[in-house]
Amino acid sequence: MRIVLDAMGGDFAPQVPVMGAVQAAKELGVKVILTGEEELLKRELSKYSYPAELIEVVDAPQAVSMEEQPAKALKKRNSSIHVGLNLVKEGKADAFVSAGNTGAVMAISLFTVGRIRGVERPAITAILPSLTGYTFLLDVGANVDCKPSHLLQFAVMGSAYARYVLGEENPRVGLLNVGEEEGKGNELTKEAYKLLKAAKEKGLNFVGNAEGRDIYSGRFDVIVCDGFVGNVCLKLSESLAKILAKILKEEIEKHFISKIGAITLKPAIKGFKRRIDYAEIGGAPLLGLNAPVIISHGSSNAKAIKNAIRTATRFVKSELNRHIEKEIGKFGKGNGD
Amino acid sequence: MRIVLDAMGGDFAPQVPVMGAVQAAKELGVKVILTGEEELLKRELSKYSYPAELIEVVDAPQAVSMEEQPAKALKKRNSSIHVGLNLVKEGKADAFVSAGNTGAVMAISLFTVGRIRGVERPAITAILPSLTGYTFLLDVGANVDCKPSHLLQFAVMGSAYARYVLGEENPRVGLLNVGEEEGKGNELTKEAYKLLKAAKEKGLNFVGNAEGRDIYSGRFDVIVCDGFVGNVCLKLSESLAKILAKILKEEIEKHFISKIGAITLKPAIKGFKRRIDYAEIGGAPLLGLNAPVIISHGSSNAKAIKNAIRTATRFVKSELNRHIEKEIGKFGKGNGD
Numbered sequence: 224m225r226i227v228l229d230a231m232g233g234d235f236a237p238q239v240p241v242m243g244a245v246q247a248a249k250e251l252g253v254k255v256i257l258t259g260e261e262e263l264l265k266r267e268l269s270k271y272s273y274p275a276e277l278i279e280v281v282d283a284p285q286a287v288s289m290e291e292q293p294a295k296a297l298k299k300r301n302s303s304i305h306v307g308l309n310l311v312k313e314g315k316a317d318a319f320v321s322a323g324n325t326g327a328v329m330a331i332s333l334f335t336v337g338r339i340r341g342v343e344r345p346a347i348t349a350i351l352p353s354l355t356g357y358t359f360l361l362d363v364g365a366n367v368d369c370k371p372s373h374l375l376q377f378a379v380m381g382s383a384y385a386r387y388v389l390g391e392e393n394p395r396v397g398l399l400n401v402g403e404e405e406g407k408g409n410e411l412t413k414e415a416y417k418l419l420k421a422a423k424e425k426g427l428n429f430v431g432n433a434e435g436r437d438i439y440s441g442r443f444d445v446i447v448c449d450g451f452v453g454n455v456c457l458k459l460s461e462s463l464a465k466i467l468a469k470i471l472k473e474e475i476e477k478h479f480i481s482k483i484g485a486i487t488l489k490p491a492i493k494g495f496k497r498r499i500d501y502a503e504i505g506g507a508p509l510l511g512l513n514a515p516v517i518i519s520h521g522s523s524n525a526k527a528i529k530n531a532i533r534t535a536t537r538f539v540k541s542e543l544n545r546h547i548e549k550e551i552g553k554f555g556k557g558n559g560d
Numbered sequence: 561m562r563i564v565l566d567a568m569g570g571d572f573a574p575q576v577p578v579m580g581a582v583q584a585a586k587e588l589g590v591k592v593i594l595t596g597e598e599e600l601l602k603r604e605l606s607k608y609s610y611p612a613e614l615i616e617v618v619d620a621p622q623a624v625s626m627e628e629q630p631a632k633a634l635k636k637r638n639s640s641i642h643v644g645l646n647l648v649k650e651g652k653a654d655a656f657v658s659a660g661n662t663g664a665v666m667a668i669s670l671f672t673v674g675r676i677r678g679v680e681r682p683a684i685t686a687i688l689p690s691l692t693g694y695t696f697l698l699d700v701g702a703n704v705d706c707k708p709s710h711l712l713q714f715a716v717m718g719s720a721y722a723r724y725v726l727g728e729e730n731p732r733v734g735l736l737n738v739g740e741e742e743g744k745g746n747e748l749t750k751e752a753y754k755l756l757k758a759a760k761e762k763g764l765n766f767v768g769n770a771e772g773r774d775i776y777s778g779r780f781d782v783i784v785c786d787g788f789v790g791n792v793c794l795k796l797s798e799s800l801a802k803i804l805a806k807i808l809k810e811e812i813e814k815h816f817i818s819k820i821g822a823i824t825l826k827p828a829i830k831g832f833k834r835r836i837d838y839a840e841i842g843g844a845p846l847l848g849l850n851a852p853v854i855i856s857h858g859s860s861n862a863k864a865i866k867n868a869i870r871t872a873t874r875f876v877k878s879e880l881n882r883h884i885e886k887e888i889g890k891f892g893k894g895n896g897d
Contacts, residue, residue, distance in 0.1 A: 367746035401791040409704035435795030451746045454738040458772030474831035494811035
């Protein structure tokens with residue numbers, strides 16, 4: 224198993240990706256190929272001891288910033304993303320991991336490895352902590368205007384990921400909507416509901432409509448939506464959690480007695496943080512591409528990178544893309560095509 | 561000033577609305593007309609002492625449940641909602657307040673008082689606590705499929721409400737989108753951006769795109785979106801706040817020392833709750849209707865109802881609808897019509 228890691232991606236590159244790669248090599252015994260500025264990466268690697276045969280550096284002198292337009296990034300054929308995905312395309316590596324610019328990774332993936340046969344639109348995904356475990360949400364930004372058949376395919380791909388990679392036996396799939404009852408929704412979700420309902424007969428475990436509150440309720444394992452709604456939900460969630468924590472902190476500091484009490488809360492706060500920490504999950508896949516691609520959060524620490532590499536190995540071992548191709552072949556666009 | 565209160569609306573009707581009406585009469589000196597089952601309301605009122613001339617009961621024997629389809633509710637001409645809105649229509653009252661079924665209130669309002677001239681689509685709104693104050697979000701559910709001109713009109717109406725009722729001098733208006741830069745978005749928001757940008761020249765303080773994180777950042781006073789996205793955001797926010805609090809509580813209970821510390825946190829928790837408490841705001845308007853209509857949260861307590869009545873009086877005093885009609889006349893549908 225050989226995983227390519229974009230060593231120039233993320234807010235703390237190359238230090239954090241390099242440290243994550245070292246951890247993955249030592250703790251997971253996985254071979255990691257780092258793409259990026261060779262000199263820089265070798266200097267960074269010299270700080271650590273690790274099994275030399277498990278880390279390789281491939282030079283990729285161009286950088287893609289976090290804000291760069293995908294179309295512009297696509298032109299940089301020697302970027303750490305492009306070089307890395309080419310390694311996968313050429314069979315020199317099995318999967319690609321990046322904490323960098325998600326839009327750029329998606330665009331360059333489409334250009335290099337392409338889509339799985341039958342997939343209309345690959346999706347960006349997110350794994351969000353719920354009361355009982357995790358909810359797998361897609362699309363969260365690749366497709367801001369969707370057709371009903373896209374949502375059906377997101378459901379098929381998301382369900383396959385939850386089953387084969389996350390180990391859910393019979394993932395419960397929901398359609399993000401404005402009400403629980405059948406018949407609720409906008410034009411897109413009303414039509415998508417029909418396709419999903421029909422797909423139940425072919426074995427998709429479509430449970431029904433999910434509401435905004437269900438993203439965190441644990442009632443669904445997979446929730447599908449268009450990339451506009453998903454993107455807004457994801458950014459809203461991240462900020463709301465931060466803001467609520469900030470307001471609580473401000474209030475604690477206002478009251479002397481609470482300030483003292485807060486010290487005793489440390490173990491609880493630590494447990495709380497662990498439960499909502501993305502680093503424990505360590506990355507979510509781009510689904511529908513002809514190779515395993517995992518995106519890690521831009522602010523990932525080394526542990527998150529290591530866990531993203533672990534996720535990539537599971538993706539490869541599960542042969543997920545073979546399953547997706549088969550499932551997409553079975554469900555098509557949901558209209559008997 | 562005479563405010564009609566739907567005494568049968570909300571999770572704790574008629575007890576809570578009646579108590580809220582009594583508080584409003586005593587503390588604000590506002591005349592409140594309660595609509596609902598007369599016998600029941602009079603029995604409930606007999607529990608309190610209040611200035612008799614400030615509370616009146618108008619019989620409305622039919623009930624509309626929280627889950628009832630708006631089309632079905634519309635047929636009940638003797639419901640507390642229908643009777644109440646008719647009082648406003650006939651000039652016997654100045655505004656209508658309900659903690660009941662929002663969809664039903666919107667449908668019955670459209671049927672009785674109708675829309676303000678020039679308004680294409682009235683909107684349901686929400687007032688959300690931000691780090692620095694409040695963000696006014698619309699539409700949150702009335703219009704799940706929108707045209708660009710609808711978003712422009714939401715901006716015009718929301719801006720007027722923020723200015724004339726909430727007292728913001730020059731409300732900063734944002735368009736909910738997937739990125740900050742111009743050119744980002746789906747078909748709807750790309751077109752809406754153009755209309756909003758053009759409206760800047762006519763005096764609308766359009767600041768630009770807002771992202772999911774900006775709903776709580778305090779960078780915008782008014783954020784517009786289609787009712788599908790807004791509804792998902794609202795429900796997501798409510799549940800996420802609850803779930804984060806629940807996870808924190810579970811963790812506190814796991815650790816004995818934190819459990820003791822938690823007692824000292826009470827003043828901080830109280831302050832925290834006050835800052836995110838909808839009861840302090842007490843209701844958000846339906847905008848674009850030909851009468852002031854305020855919706856209070858279904859789980860409102862008496863204080864929230866009282867504050868919603870206060871909001872209704874401000875709505876009336878500000879002559880908001882006169883301003884909206886004028887502004888809508890100025891901006892139209894944004895395409896020179």
